[in-house]
Amino acid sequence: MMTTAAPFRPGDATPTATIRTRFPALRREHRGRPVAYFDGPGGTQVPELVARAVADYLIHHNANTHWRYPTSEETDRLLAQAREAVADLLGAEPGEIVFGANMTTLAFHLGRALGRRWGPGDELVVTELDHHANVAPWRALERERGVTVRSVPLDLETGELDWAALEAALSPRTRLLAIGAASNALGTVSDVGRACALARAAGALSFVDAVHYAPHAVVDVRAIGCDFLACSAYKFYGPHVGVLYGRRDRVEALDAPKLAPAPETAPERLETGTLNHEGIVGAAAAVEFLASLAGGAGGPRRERLGRTFAALHERGQALVQRLWDGLGGIRGVTRYGPPPGRPRTPTVSFTVAGRSSDKVAVALADEAVFVSNGDFYATTVVERLGLASEGLVRAGCACYTTEEEVDRLIEAVGRVAPT
Ligand SMILES: Cc1ncc(COP(=O)(O)O)c(C=O)c1O
Incomplete structure (x- = not known):
């Protein structure tokens, strides 16, 4: 009898907790807390294998x-x-x-x-x-x-x-x-x-x-x-x-x-x-x-990459929803870019009223939450938003980002925001 392989479900891919064990940088602490790296759009961390x-x-x-x-x-x-x-x-x-x-x-x-x-x-x-x-x-x-x-x-x-x-x-x-x-x-x-x-x-x-x-x-x-x-x-x-x-x-x-x-x-x-x-x-x-994250099913590398990205996409969209909603609940925070549900990556930029992006990034770094800020050389976008002097704060989720890190980011922004 012919058997066919069970269809791949994104849940079959390597769990985030296992992915994290492959990144030595994630063991870094800052001020006594594990670093949450949201700077992936500027450059991701590197697995030990690389x-x-x-x-x-x-x-x-x-x-x-x-x-x-x-x-x-x-x-x-x-x-x-x-x-x-x-x-x-x-x-x-x-x-x-x-x-x-x-x-x-x-x-x-x-x-x-x-x-x-x-x-x-x-x-x-x-x-x-x-x-x-x-x-x-x-x-x-x-x-x-x-x-x-x-x-x-x-x-x-x-x-x-x-x-x-x-x-x-x-x-x-x-x-x-x-x-x-x-x-x-x-x-x-x-x-x-x-x-x-x-x-x-x-x-x-x-x-x-x-x-x-x-x-x-x-x-x-x-x-x-x-x-x-x-x-x-x-x-x-x-x-x-x-x-x-x-x-x-x-x-x-x-x-x-x-x-x-x-x-x-x-x-x-x-x-x-x-x-x-x-x-x-x-x-x-x-x-x-990246191909190795597809889970056990094997197959040609291009196919495995397809399965990996299907899983990363699903996880990324869940993280972006959590981040978007969490930031939306903080007074004085303005989010930019398409809302979840529109075609987008898990990268969210925002501003905090009365605080420059620099101030926000420094305050978050003090809590071991690393975000980028400024215009990221997307200069025209930031100019068109009228933010050439303050800049944007940018939080990017990567394959190693957890819900707990997103919650830490949201809580830290809440502490920076005006009361
Ligand atoms: C969308 C986009 N394009 C181009 C670049 C420039 O890439 P590179 O640093 O490899 O020159 C970047 C870097 O941040 C980027 O995010």
């Missing part, structure tokens, strides 16, 4: 690439394996994965390469909701190449993009749409599949910033239909390394600044100089870590 992979590379395999001795061959193999792991994370092919210093550097590099073929009369579309790493590289081409940049407004009521304005901004003159999959300031998740389809229909390329999205949901570059997509391993439990997905034919067609002897083939033609090998090996370990 730190060990980095150390193991440096101790046992450290070399430059493409030479004829064991450590160099091992380095080539480890980098190839890392491309496979990250390709699984993004639903891409290993030959479409470019590594670099960080998303910002990769975006500037790509912008410079694309811009060599653009000039006056060409248009680029950016959005007000984006981190400036997905704005400045395209704005730079206004000065350098004379292109025109159009910006899609943020709807302050909903915390979402103005989709009618996005459609209106695209035209046969548009060469590229640059759009974020999730806002690191408001948590808003944008339908980048729809946006890239609109760009394609206008004959434009698309560049997706998935830095804040990739830690929370499975990325599928084919389903999104983007030409380029970037993310950063240090936001998904890895080291400080940037990743760029580039559709192979697009990368091969680029007029990329590079040294003549460096490879002409994709993806290496976009990788300048010697890479951060240990960081890349650590990024692959972070993908393995």
Whole structure:
């Protein structure tokens, strides 16, 4: 008789308590209390397995690439394996994965390469909701190449993009749409599949910033239909390394600044100089870590990643509901971004009346609750909210965040708020 595997339920994934045992940083105390890390949108903590992979590379395999001795061959193999792991994370092919210093550097590099073929009369579309790493590289081409940049407004009521304005901004003159999959300031998740389809229909390329999205949901570059997509391993439990997905034919067609002897083939033609090998090996370990959270059922890595993110999404949405409701019950607290139920990540930004974001962050740190504050380089969002001087307080939930930590955060904010 044929048996079929029982369907996966998010509850089958590794429990949060077990996940926490894998992060040595969670044993840290501050002023006698365990630290609650809500700074994941700025950079998550790292599981021991990732730190060990980095150390193991440096101790046992450290070399430059493409030479004829064991450590160099091992380095080539480890980098190839890392491309496979990250390709699984993004639903891409290993030959479409470019590594670099960080998303910002990769975006500037790509912008410079694309811009060599653009000039006056060409248009680029950016959005007000984006981190400036997905704005400045395209704005730079206004000065350098004379292109025109159009910006899609943020709807302050909903915390979402103005989709009618996005459609209106695209035209046969548009060469590229640059759009974020999730806002690191408001948590808003944008339908980048729809946006890239609109760009394609206008004959434009698309560049997706998935830095804040990739830690929370499975990325599928084919389903999104983007030409380029970037993310950063240090936001998904890895080291400080940037990743760029580039559709192979697009990368091969680029007029990329590079040294003549460096490879002409994709993806290496976009990788300048010697890479951060240990960081890349650590990024692959972070993908393995994520896949390992899927629970016992096994299966190909991409499938396990899908199950992991299904579970993390469900947990994240429960945490965001608790956080949103708890903060909403505190006098003087204003929450920003889409409410729970709308497409969003478990990242909530807020202000406390009469207290600067700096003051709130310091008061919370005193209670061992670590949050980020300011504009997080999502400068236009914060300006549009009229908070350029006070800034936002940002609390981001990660795979290790517990309900008890969310309650500690809410109670600590309650003590800072005016009575
Ligand atoms: C949404 C978003 N995009 C881009 C960046 C820039 O990433 P990187 O530090 O890898 O350059 C960040 C960093 O916080 C981010 O949150």
